[in-house]
Amino acid sequence: MKNLRIVFMGTPDFAVATLKTLVENNYTIAGVITAPDRPAGRGRKLNESAVKQYAKSVGLNILQPTNLKSEDFLNELKALKANLQIVVAFRMLPQMVWQMPEYGTFNLHASLLPNYRGAAPINWAIINGETKTGVSTFFIDEKIDTGEMILQEDVAIDPEENAGSLHDKLMVVGSALVLKTVALIEKGDVKTTPQIDSDAIKTAHKLNRDNCKIDWHDTLDNIYNHIRGLSPYPAAWCRLINGADELDVKIYKAEKEKTAHALELGTVVSNKNEVKVAVTNGYLIIKEIKLPGKRTMDIKSLLNGYAFQGGAKVL
DSSP states (O other): OOOOEEEEEEOSHHHHHHHHHHHHTTOEEEEEEOOOOEEETTTTEEEOOHHHHHHHHTTOOEEOOSOTTOHHHHHHHHHTTOSEEEEESOOOOOHHHHTOSTTOEEEEESSSTTTTEESOHHHHHHHTTOSEEEEEEEEOOSSTTOSOEEEEEEEEOOTTOOHHHHHHHHHHHHHHHHHHHHHHHHHTOOOOBOOOOOTTOOEEOOOOHHHHBOOTTSOHHHHHHHHHHTTTTTOEEEEEEETTEEEEEEEEEEEEEEOOOOSOTTBEEEOSSOEEEEETTEEEEEEEEEOTTSOOEEHHHHHHHOOOOTTOEEO
C-alpha cells in the first residue's frame, strides 16, 4: 500500500463533496488549492469559494494562487511534498504543476468522456436531450479533458431533470468514484484506457449569452431541453414583446403540450392561470419565469400582477 499525501484542487460546491469524502475517509490532505477570494454582491465584499469555506472548517492548509506558474506558488506546492494531486472543477493546470507528484494528477469530470469535454458538461448533456451521462476520472495531460481514463460510472438523466438536480446527483456519484480511484492508486492497481477521438464526440462549450438564448423556431422537445439544461443557472432567456414592454426574461421551468395549431411561432397565448408559447409542433407552457429586477416566480404569481396583452410574442 502506498502512503498517499494528497493535494486537492477545486473551487465550487461540486468539488466540496469529493474533498469531504477524502477527509472523512482519513486520507492525508497536504494542501488545498482553490480560487482567490472574489468581490461579490452590492457591497463588493470578498467571497470565499465553497472549497475554501469547507477546508477552513476542517483546518486544512489552503493556497489561493493568482498565477499557477509563479515561482512562489510552485515552491509552496513542492514544499507540501504531495505524491498525488486530485482536481475537481478547477482551472487548466500548467504542465509543471500536473507533472509534479510521483503518482500523477487526476481529474474528476462530470461526463462520460470523451463526450462533453469542456466547461459545461452537465448543461450540454441535458440541452442535447441525452438520457444518460455520468462521471469519469482520468490522468491529466497537456490538453483539456483528453488524458487516459481510469474509471467511469453511468448516471441516468430523468426526462424532467434540470441541470441543478443532475449536478447534485453527479456530485455524489463523482465523490464515490474519486474514492475508488484513490484506492486503486493506493494499491498500485490502476489500469488506464486511452480516450478514442472521433468526429462524433459532443463538446461542452462554455455557456454565454448567445447560446443561452431560446430559439423559438426550434422543435418543442429541443426548446424544453434547452430550458431545463440551463436551469437554475445560468438560465435560458428570450425577449418578450408585450404591448409597450420589451423585456429580456429568463425561463426556469416549462412543460410541453404537443398539438397542432396555426399560430405564428413565438405567439404568447395566456389566460388567468396559464401562459404558453406557440412553437413548431405544439406549445411550450411556461411554469417559472423571471422578469428584469424581479424575483423568480411561478406563472400564477406573475399573473397576479402582470397582464399579457393580445399580440404578445417572444423573440
